[in-house]
Amino acid sequence: MIEDLMKFVKVLLRGAGQVMFQGSAWAGAFFILGIIVGSALAGLPQVAIGAVLGLIVSTVTGYVLNMPHEEGESGLWGFNGILVGCAFPTFLGNTLLMWLVLILCAAMTTWMRVAMNNVMASWKVNSFTFPFVFSTWIFLICVHSFDGLWGEYMALPSLMNSFSPDLNVNITALPDYWLKNISQVFLIDSWLAGLLFLIGLYFSSKWAALWAAVASAVALGVAVLFKASGSDVAHGLYGFSAVLTGIALGCTFYRPSWRSAVWALIGIIVTVFVQGAMNALFMPFGVASLTAPFCVTTWLFLLPRLNIDNPNTDVRRPDHSHWHKRHAMP
Template sequence: MKSEKSYNLRALLASHFSSTGLLIQENGASRQCLLGFLDAVLRGIGQVMLQNNSYAGFLFLAGIFYNSTLFGWAALFGAAISTATAMLLDVSRARIVAGLFGFNGALVAIALVYFLEPNIFTYGYVVLAAACSSIVMAALLHLFEARKIPVLTAPFVFTTLFFIMACARFGHLHSTGNLPTAGLPKLAVIEGVVTASTLVEGLFNGIAQVFFQGNVVTGILFAIGLLISSRVACAAALIGSFTGLVVAWGMGAAEPAIRSGAFGFNSVLTAIAMMSVFFVLNASSAVYGLFAMITTAVMFAAVSAALEPLGMPALTAPFVIVVWIFVLAGPLFPRLKLR
């Protein structure tokens, strides 16, 4: 017991805080140190917006708690469960420390709590789904690495859709009513008047909706978290949200959908990916990224309509599909430089 305590003390003394979060110098100490695990969990929450930064993750978590204590705990435990699962399966330390096995679990947990009535069965379901997201993440990493295709939030999308669809056969799991009504897509009609208030709220709600949060203050906290991590990522998120909003407005989407940020959150993720992660930022990549953001807003409408007969949400599938296509196409365009 004494040697274990001294080992953990040495791990803490060997650690320090960097510009991205806690760093532990001693080899393997992060597996023994609670602070190291917490840092990995916060980085996992930060990785939802492609930020390997525990300060950003903390602000994202604070923003979620500001809007909903239930969703805040869901995000924290979902990230912790999926990270712990990866640790138990002995995933490489570098990937765990970077939070790569935490972000899908965080999103899965929030989604299931959002779409299902909270009860003991739902919470058990969340634990299972968050753990499964790490298995799906590992499978897709193994499948995609040779082709250098980013996994993104695909494990979250696949895991959440399958677990929600399975609820139709489980009598103890009940929908909250937030799922789309199953049926053939109906013709959209222009509804409401878009005002300056709509645009401002829609801008920050578009960022907040990345975590299923419809709250302007939450969106602002998310933007601050991005700013701390990367000024380029913060600017990209704001541009992405505004682009999705404008496309929806121009195409005649309903005012409540524009205000809620429904058409913005996928474009937010696409903007961050294209302008600060996968391509060197220059004039050509900026135009390419803008094109991807616009396409993502249209893709959101398409995927939503395609899944409506099943009563399933689009989640971040539009972001995943568009970024996969645009990243795979990138090497054939000489003016674009992949990172």
């Protein structure tokens, strides 16, 4: 009984870890700790509660639907659900109906992941966090149709960006933005959470921690160079998707090498533009682009199925539909 519970908790923790491609319970534990710390500091404890609830609901849904256990127990049922759980209380008012749709949406992600992976199977890529993105969009946009859902923390639909004042680019502020780029992977706005996420990554994979750090810095540089909205940059909103792209391309789907590093760097830069485009694209609807920029960009870099890390071999085009191994740092 206690053993079963321990096993279930481990499955949950791995679910948290898989948000950043780490099937590691330790990484997941640090991620959840970061969410709790960040949401407590922001005075929004409902975000941490939602995260744990979404994680549990989506994981239990996998068992109820009797999906292949091996996959789910490496954390693949939970990573979309925990993000749903972070997103709903971050954007919606804290009402009973919000919790009802949070549970419905978290459960949905488990079979939407199978649905989307089925669609993408012949293309040899994975749906990543897109089940979370797509299902969360559905319910967030609904605030404009249903008075029963309240977009308390959502932007009003508008046609044009009102640019905020320029970014405060001084030495003391930059580390803050850099860590928030990482914390926003879980929609948390806290440098301390970002640091905890980085530590969690480090315990699971030094390469992943390195690429998260590099991706955050590069994305920050691109956003500053092209003069993105200062307040968006300061809150880490131009970095979280790039962080995921960096981990995906730099050390998850390709073995770390100089060639794959260049590929990942280009991917990180492109992610910032896809982010800028999606932010503008969703302005008339008042919803956030969530991690869609990461999904779209990483697909664009994996779908050609180039032998980036094996340029001289004649091996068949790589299959990117799953991620498994972590690459040890030498």
